[in-house]
Amino acid sequence: MRVDARKNYDCLLAVASEVFADQGADASLRDIARKAGVGLGTLYRHFPTREALLETVLRASFEALAERAKVLERSDSADEALLAWMQETTEFTYSQRGIIALMMDAIEDTDSELHASCVMLRAAGTALLTRAQAEGKARDDLNGAELFDLIAALAWLREQPSHASRADRLFDIVAGAVLKDRGDV
Template sequence: MDTAKPMRADARRNYERLVEEAKLAFGRHGVDASLEDIARNAGVGIGTLYRHFPTREALLETLLRDKFDSQAATARELLDDPSPVDALRTWLLDIGRTSAQYRGLSESMMTALTDETSRLYASCHAMRTGLSHLVERAREAGELREDVTTQELLLLAHAVAWASEHVGSENAVDRLFDLVFGGLRAS
Protein backbone atom coordinates (compact mmCIF):
# COMPACT_ATOMS: atom_id res chain seq x y z
CA MET A 1 0.00 0.00 0.00
CA ASP A 2 1.38 3.40 -1.03
CA THR A 3 1.24 5.77 1.94
CA ALA A 4 2.95 8.71 0.23
CA LYS A 5 0.83 11.83 0.14
CA PRO A 6 0.03 13.14 -3.33
CA MET A 7 1.98 16.23 -4.37
CA ARG A 8 0.33 19.61 -4.24
CA ALA A 9 -0.29 21.11 -7.68
CA ASP A 10 2.54 23.66 -7.34
CA ALA A 11 4.97 20.98 -6.15
CA ARG A 12 3.98 18.74 -9.09
CA ARG A 13 4.60 21.65 -11.52
CA ASN A 14 8.02 22.30 -9.95
CA TYR A 15 8.89 18.61 -10.17
CA GLU A 16 7.89 18.43 -13.84
CA ARG A 17 9.82 21.63 -14.71
CA LEU A 18 12.91 20.27 -12.95
CA VAL A 19 12.70 17.01 -14.90
CA GLU A 20 12.33 18.86 -18.21
CA GLU A 21 15.22 21.20 -17.43
CA ALA A 22 17.38 18.27 -16.35
CA LYS A 23 16.72 16.52 -19.69
CA LEU A 24 17.82 19.64 -21.54
CA ALA A 25 20.85 20.31 -19.34
CA PHE A 26 22.07 16.70 -19.32
CA GLY A 27 21.54 16.55 -23.09
CA ARG A 28 23.64 19.70 -23.61
CA HIS A 29 26.27 19.34 -20.89
CA GLY A 30 26.23 15.69 -19.85
CA VAL A 31 25.38 14.14 -16.49
CA ASP A 32 27.68 16.57 -14.68
CA ALA A 33 25.55 19.58 -15.69
CA SER A 34 25.11 22.19 -12.98
CA LEU A 35 22.21 21.39 -10.66
CA GLU A 36 22.07 25.07 -9.73
CA ASP A 37 21.52 25.96 -13.40
CA ILE A 38 18.83 23.29 -13.70
CA ALA A 39 16.99 24.74 -10.69
CA ARG A 40 17.37 28.33 -11.92
CA ASN A 41 16.15 27.45 -15.44
CA ALA A 42 13.17 25.63 -13.92
CA GLY A 43 12.33 28.80 -11.99
CA VAL A 44 12.93 27.30 -8.55
CA GLY A 45 15.61 27.45 -5.89
CA ILE A 46 18.24 24.77 -5.37
CA GLY A 47 16.48 23.74 -2.14
CA THR A 48 13.39 22.82 -4.16
CA LEU A 49 15.51 20.69 -6.48
CA TYR A 50 17.04 18.87 -3.52
CA ARG A 51 13.64 18.32 -1.87
CA HIS A 52 12.52 16.46 -4.99
CA PHE A 53 15.90 14.92 -5.87
CA PRO A 54 18.26 14.58 -2.89
CA THR A 55 21.16 13.56 -5.16
CA ARG A 56 22.23 13.92 -8.78
CA GLU A 57 21.74 10.17 -9.09
CA ALA A 58 18.12 10.49 -7.92
CA LEU A 59 17.49 12.98 -10.71
CA LEU A 60 19.19 10.71 -13.25
CA GLU A 61 17.20 7.74 -11.99
CA THR A 62 13.97 9.65 -12.54
CA LEU A 63 14.99 10.55 -16.08
CA LEU A 64 16.12 7.04 -16.98
CA ARG A 65 13.91 4.65 -15.00
CA ASP A 66 11.26 4.26 -17.71
CA LYS A 67 13.88 3.75 -20.43
CA PHE A 68 15.76 1.16 -18.37
CA ASP A 69 12.55 -0.68 -17.50
CA SER A 70 11.62 -0.63 -21.18
CA GLN A 71 15.02 -2.06 -22.13
CA ALA A 72 14.59 -4.88 -19.61
CA ALA A 73 11.18 -5.65 -21.14
CA THR A 74 12.65 -5.50 -24.65
CA ALA A 75 15.27 -8.08 -23.66
CA ARG A 76 12.49 -10.44 -22.62
CA GLU A 77 10.63 -9.85 -25.91
CA LEU A 78 13.78 -10.39 -27.97
CA LEU A 79 14.14 -13.89 -26.53
CA ASP A 80 11.52 -14.90 -29.14
CA ASP A 81 13.48 -13.41 -32.06
CA PRO A 82 14.36 -16.10 -34.64
CA SER A 83 17.99 -14.94 -34.73
CA PRO A 84 19.49 -14.89 -31.23
CA VAL A 85 22.60 -12.98 -32.32
CA ASP A 86 20.53 -10.33 -34.13
CA ALA A 87 18.34 -9.98 -31.04
CA LEU A 88 21.47 -9.51 -28.93
CA ARG A 89 22.84 -6.93 -31.35
CA THR A 90 19.54 -5.03 -31.42
CA TRP A 91 19.45 -4.85 -27.63
CA LEU A 92 23.09 -3.86 -27.23
CA LEU A 93 22.75 -1.15 -29.87
CA ASP A 94 19.78 0.29 -27.98
CA ILE A 95 21.85 0.32 -24.76
CA GLY A 96 24.68 2.06 -26.61
CA ARG A 97 22.32 4.69 -27.99
CA THR A 98 20.78 5.27 -24.55
CA SER A 99 24.21 5.58 -22.95
CA ALA A 100 25.29 8.09 -25.59
CA GLN A 101 22.21 10.23 -24.93
CA TYR A 102 23.89 12.05 -22.03
CA ARG A 103 27.67 12.53 -21.95
CA GLY A 104 29.06 10.67 -18.94
CA LEU A 105 26.03 8.39 -18.53
CA SER A 106 27.97 5.24 -19.35
CA GLU A 107 30.17 5.69 -16.31
CA SER A 108 27.15 6.28 -14.06
CA MET A 109 25.45 3.15 -15.35
CA MET A 110 28.52 0.97 -14.94
CA THR A 111 29.02 2.27 -11.40
CA ALA A 112 25.35 1.63 -10.58
CA LEU A 113 25.68 -2.01 -11.64
CA THR A 114 28.13 -2.67 -8.83
CA ASP A 115 26.65 -0.42 -6.12
CA GLU A 116 23.57 -1.97 -4.49
CA THR A 117 22.89 1.32 -2.67
CA SER A 118 22.62 3.20 -5.96
CA ARG A 119 19.19 4.48 -7.00
CA LEU A 120 19.93 3.14 -10.49
CA TYR A 121 21.00 -0.33 -9.29
CA ALA A 122 17.63 -2.11 -9.60
CA SER A 123 16.95 -0.82 -13.11
CA CYS A 124 20.51 -1.50 -14.27
CA HIS A 125 20.46 -4.96 -12.70
CA ALA A 126 17.18 -5.82 -14.47
CA MET A 127 18.75 -4.80 -17.78
CA ARG A 128 21.84 -6.90 -17.05
CA THR A 129 19.66 -9.93 -16.29
CA GLY A 130 17.87 -9.45 -19.61
CA LEU A 131 21.20 -9.23 -21.40
CA SER A 132 22.40 -12.41 -19.68
CA HIS A 133 19.44 -14.32 -21.11
CA LEU A 134 20.10 -12.94 -24.60
CA VAL A 135 23.79 -13.87 -24.35
CA GLU A 136 22.98 -17.39 -23.17
CA ARG A 137 20.50 -17.89 -26.00
CA ALA A 138 22.95 -16.62 -28.66
CA ARG A 139 25.68 -18.89 -27.27
CA GLU A 140 23.38 -21.93 -27.22
CA ALA A 141 22.48 -21.24 -30.87
CA GLY A 142 26.19 -21.21 -31.73
CA GLU A 143 25.95 -17.61 -32.98
CA LEU A 144 28.08 -15.94 -30.30
CA ARG A 145 31.64 -16.68 -29.30
CA GLU A 146 31.73 -18.95 -26.24
CA ASP A 147 34.30 -16.80 -24.44
CA VAL A 148 32.24 -13.56 -24.48
CA THR A 149 30.71 -12.63 -21.12
CA THR A 150 27.73 -10.48 -20.26
CA GLN A 151 29.99 -8.07 -18.38
CA GLU A 152 32.27 -7.72 -21.40
CA LEU A 153 29.32 -6.95 -23.65
CA LEU A 154 28.08 -4.29 -21.26
CA LEU A 155 31.54 -2.76 -21.13
CA LEU A 156 31.77 -2.80 -24.93
CA ALA A 157 28.34 -1.18 -25.33
CA HIS A 158 29.31 1.57 -22.90
CA ALA A 159 32.75 1.95 -24.48
CA VAL A 160 31.09 2.48 -27.85
CA ALA A 161 28.79 5.08 -26.30
CA TRP A 162 31.77 6.83 -24.69
CA ALA A 163 33.75 6.74 -27.95
CA SER A 164 30.80 8.13 -29.89
CA GLU A 165 30.88 11.21 -27.66
CA HIS A 166 34.30 11.97 -29.13
CA VAL A 167 33.57 11.18 -32.78
CA GLY A 168 30.93 13.85 -33.29
CA SER A 169 29.06 11.89 -35.95
CA GLU A 170 25.31 11.45 -35.72
CA ASN A 171 25.49 7.71 -36.42
CA ALA A 172 28.73 7.07 -34.51
CA VAL A 173 27.16 4.58 -32.09
CA ASP A 174 25.76 2.50 -34.96
CA ARG A 175 29.01 2.57 -36.96
CA LEU A 176 31.28 1.80 -34.00
CA PHE A 177 28.96 -0.94 -32.81
CA ASP A 178 28.99 -2.58 -36.24
CA LEU A 179 32.78 -2.70 -36.07
CA VAL A 180 32.79 -4.21 -32.57
CA PHE A 181 29.95 -6.65 -33.13
CA GLY A 182 31.64 -8.19 -36.16
CA GLY A 183 34.26 -9.65 -33.82
CA LEU A 184 31.70 -11.08 -31.41
CA ARG A 185 30.02 -13.50 -33.77
CA ALA A 186 30.99 -17.14 -33.64
CA SER A 187 33.08 -18.34 -36.59
Protein backbone atom coordinates in the same frame (compact mmCIF):
# COMPACT_ATOMS: atom_id res chain seq x y z
CA MET B 1 1.97 14.94 -3.11
CA ARG B 2 0.51 18.44 -3.01
CA VAL B 3 -0.48 19.98 -6.34
CA ASP B 4 2.24 22.63 -6.21
CA ALA B 5 4.88 20.08 -5.18
CA ARG B 6 3.80 17.81 -8.04
CA LYS B 7 4.02 20.73 -10.46
CA ASN B 8 7.57 21.51 -9.24
CA TYR B 9 8.55 17.83 -9.46
CA ASP B 10 7.25 17.48 -13.03
CA CYS B 11 8.86 20.76 -14.08
CA LEU B 12 12.20 19.72 -12.57
CA LEU B 13 12.09 16.42 -14.47
CA ALA B 14 11.25 18.11 -17.76
CA VAL B 15 13.97 20.73 -17.36
CA ALA B 16 16.53 18.17 -16.13
CA SER B 17 15.85 15.93 -19.16
CA GLU B 18 16.44 18.86 -21.47
CA VAL B 19 19.52 20.18 -19.66
CA PHE B 20 21.15 16.74 -19.26
CA ALA B 21 20.54 16.02 -22.96
CA ASP B 22 22.09 19.35 -23.91
CA GLN B 23 24.93 19.64 -21.39
CA GLY B 24 25.52 16.08 -20.20
CA ALA B 25 25.18 14.33 -16.86
CA ASP B 26 27.45 16.78 -15.07
CA ALA B 27 25.22 19.78 -15.84
CA SER B 28 24.74 22.26 -13.03
CA LEU B 29 21.93 21.32 -10.67
CA ARG B 30 21.69 24.97 -9.71
CA ASP B 31 20.98 25.82 -13.36
CA ILE B 32 18.34 23.08 -13.55
CA ALA B 33 16.57 24.47 -10.49
CA ARG B 34 16.79 28.03 -11.80
CA LYS B 35 15.41 27.07 -15.24
CA ALA B 36 12.60 25.15 -13.53
CA GLY B 37 11.75 28.28 -11.53
CA VAL B 38 12.44 26.71 -8.14
CA GLY B 39 15.14 27.01 -5.52
CA LEU B 40 17.99 24.57 -5.15
CA GLY B 41 16.44 23.38 -1.86
CA THR B 42 13.28 22.35 -3.73
CA LEU B 43 15.35 20.34 -6.19
CA TYR B 44 17.16 18.58 -3.33
CA ARG B 45 13.90 17.88 -1.48
CA HIS B 46 12.66 15.96 -4.51
CA PHE B 47 16.03 14.56 -5.60
CA PRO B 48 18.59 14.40 -2.77
CA THR B 49 21.46 13.56 -5.15
CA ARG B 50 22.44 14.04 -8.78
CA GLU B 51 22.11 10.27 -9.22
CA ALA B 52 18.56 10.32 -7.84
CA LEU B 53 17.62 12.94 -10.44
CA LEU B 54 19.39 11.11 -13.24
CA GLU B 55 17.81 7.81 -12.26
CA THR B 56 14.34 9.32 -12.41
CA VAL B 57 15.08 11.02 -15.73
CA LEU B 58 16.55 7.83 -17.25
CA ARG B 59 14.31 5.16 -15.69
CA ALA B 60 11.71 5.10 -18.47
CA SER B 61 14.43 4.72 -21.12
CA PHE B 62 16.14 1.93 -19.16
CA GLU B 63 12.80 0.17 -18.77
CA ALA B 64 12.09 0.58 -22.50
CA LEU B 65 15.46 -1.00 -23.37
CA ALA B 66 14.76 -3.89 -21.00
CA GLU B 67 11.32 -4.34 -22.53
CA ARG B 68 12.85 -4.19 -26.01
CA ALA B 69 15.17 -7.05 -25.00
CA LYS B 70 12.13 -9.14 -23.98
CA VAL B 71 10.53 -8.50 -27.37
CA LEU B 72 13.77 -9.39 -29.14
CA GLU B 73 14.05 -12.62 -27.10
CA ARG B 74 10.97 -13.85 -28.95
CA SER B 75 12.39 -13.10 -32.39
CA ASP B 76 13.51 -15.86 -34.75
CA SER B 77 17.18 -14.95 -34.86
CA ALA B 78 19.02 -14.94 -31.53
CA ASP B 79 22.17 -13.43 -33.02
CA GLU B 80 20.33 -10.64 -34.83
CA ALA B 81 18.29 -9.94 -31.67
CA LEU B 82 21.48 -9.60 -29.60
CA LEU B 83 23.10 -7.43 -32.26
CA ALA B 84 20.06 -5.14 -32.53
CA TRP B 85 19.88 -4.71 -28.75
CA MET B 86 23.62 -4.02 -28.50
CA GLN B 87 23.28 -1.36 -31.18
CA GLU B 88 20.22 0.28 -29.62
CA THR B 89 21.73 0.27 -26.15
CA THR B 90 25.02 1.67 -27.41
CA GLU B 91 23.17 4.47 -29.21
CA PHE B 92 21.04 5.25 -26.16
CA THR B 93 24.05 5.30 -23.82
CA TYR B 94 25.95 7.53 -26.20
CA SER B 95 22.98 9.88 -26.63
CA GLN B 96 22.85 10.47 -22.87
CA ARG B 97 26.08 12.42 -22.68
CA GLY B 98 28.18 11.73 -19.64
CA ILE B 99 26.25 8.81 -18.15
CA ILE B 100 28.69 6.07 -19.14
CA ALA B 101 31.04 6.55 -16.20
CA LEU B 102 28.08 6.90 -13.83
CA MET B 103 26.55 3.67 -15.13
CA MET B 104 29.82 1.79 -14.85
CA ASP B 105 30.23 2.93 -11.26
CA ALA B 106 26.57 2.35 -10.39
CA ILE B 107 26.49 -1.24 -11.58
CA GLU B 108 29.09 -2.09 -8.93
CA ASP B 109 27.75 0.15 -6.16
CA THR B 110 24.62 -1.26 -4.52
CA ASP B 111 24.09 2.08 -2.74
CA SER B 112 23.92 4.00 -6.02
CA GLU B 113 20.55 5.40 -7.07
CA LEU B 114 21.28 4.09 -10.58
CA HIS B 115 22.25 0.58 -9.45
CA ALA B 116 18.88 -1.14 -9.88
CA SER B 117 18.29 0.36 -13.32
CA CYS B 118 21.78 -0.61 -14.50
CA VAL B 119 21.38 -4.14 -13.14
CA MET B 120 18.03 -4.40 -14.95
CA LEU B 121 19.69 -3.29 -18.18
CA ARG B 122 22.58 -5.73 -17.77
CA ALA B 123 20.14 -8.58 -17.04
CA ALA B 124 18.22 -7.78 -20.22
CA GLY B 125 21.39 -8.02 -22.29
CA THR B 126 22.47 -11.16 -20.46
CA ALA B 127 19.20 -12.88 -21.38
CA LEU B 128 19.77 -12.11 -25.07
CA LEU B 129 23.39 -13.22 -24.85
CA THR B 130 22.45 -16.46 -23.07
CA ARG B 131 19.88 -17.26 -25.74
CA ALA B 132 22.40 -16.64 -28.52
CA GLN B 133 24.96 -18.78 -26.70
CA ALA B 134 22.44 -21.61 -26.24
CA GLU B 135 21.81 -21.58 -29.98
CA GLY B 136 25.54 -21.60 -30.71
CA LYS B 137 25.48 -18.12 -32.22
CA ALA B 138 27.53 -16.23 -29.61
CA ARG B 139 30.83 -17.07 -28.01
CA ASP B 140 30.48 -19.12 -24.84
CA ASP B 141 33.23 -17.39 -22.87
CA LEU B 142 31.46 -14.01 -22.67
CA ASN B 143 29.16 -13.08 -19.80
CA GLY B 144 26.57 -10.34 -19.29
CA ALA B 145 28.89 -8.12 -17.27
CA GLU B 146 31.45 -8.19 -20.08
CA LEU B 147 28.74 -7.45 -22.65
CA PHE B 148 27.67 -4.44 -20.55
CA ASP B 149 31.31 -3.29 -20.47
CA LEU B 150 31.65 -3.65 -24.25
CA ILE B 151 28.51 -1.59 -24.85
CA ALA B 152 29.80 1.10 -22.49
CA ALA B 153 33.18 1.12 -24.24
CA LEU B 154 31.54 1.48 -27.65
CA ALA B 155 29.34 4.31 -26.42
CA TRP B 156 32.35 6.02 -24.83
CA LEU B 157 34.21 5.85 -28.16
CA ARG B 158 31.34 7.67 -29.85
CA GLU B 159 31.68 10.46 -27.27
CA GLN B 160 35.32 11.04 -28.18
CA PRO B 161 35.58 13.36 -31.18
CA SER B 162 38.85 11.82 -32.31
CA HIS B 163 37.32 8.30 -32.31
CA ALA B 164 33.73 8.95 -33.36
CA SER B 165 34.46 8.48 -37.05
CA ARG B 166 35.60 4.91 -36.35
CA ALA B 167 32.74 4.01 -34.00
CA ASP B 168 30.60 2.12 -36.54
CA ARG B 169 33.51 0.05 -37.76
CA LEU B 170 34.57 -0.71 -34.19
CA PHE B 171 31.00 -1.74 -33.37
CA ASP B 172 31.13 -4.20 -36.28
CA ILE B 173 34.47 -5.57 -35.06
CA VAL B 174 33.15 -6.05 -31.52
CA ALA B 175 29.94 -7.60 -32.83
CA GLY B 176 32.07 -9.99 -34.89
CA ALA B 177 33.98 -10.94 -31.76
CA VAL B 178 30.77 -11.55 -29.79
CA LEU B 179 28.85 -13.45 -32.45
CA LYS B 180 29.99 -16.64 -34.12
CA ASP B 181 30.01 -16.98 -37.90
CA ARG B 182 29.66 -13.26 -38.45
CA GLY B 183 32.45 -13.27 -41.01
CA ASP B 184 35.14 -10.68 -41.56
CA VAL B 185 34.21 -7.06 -41.05
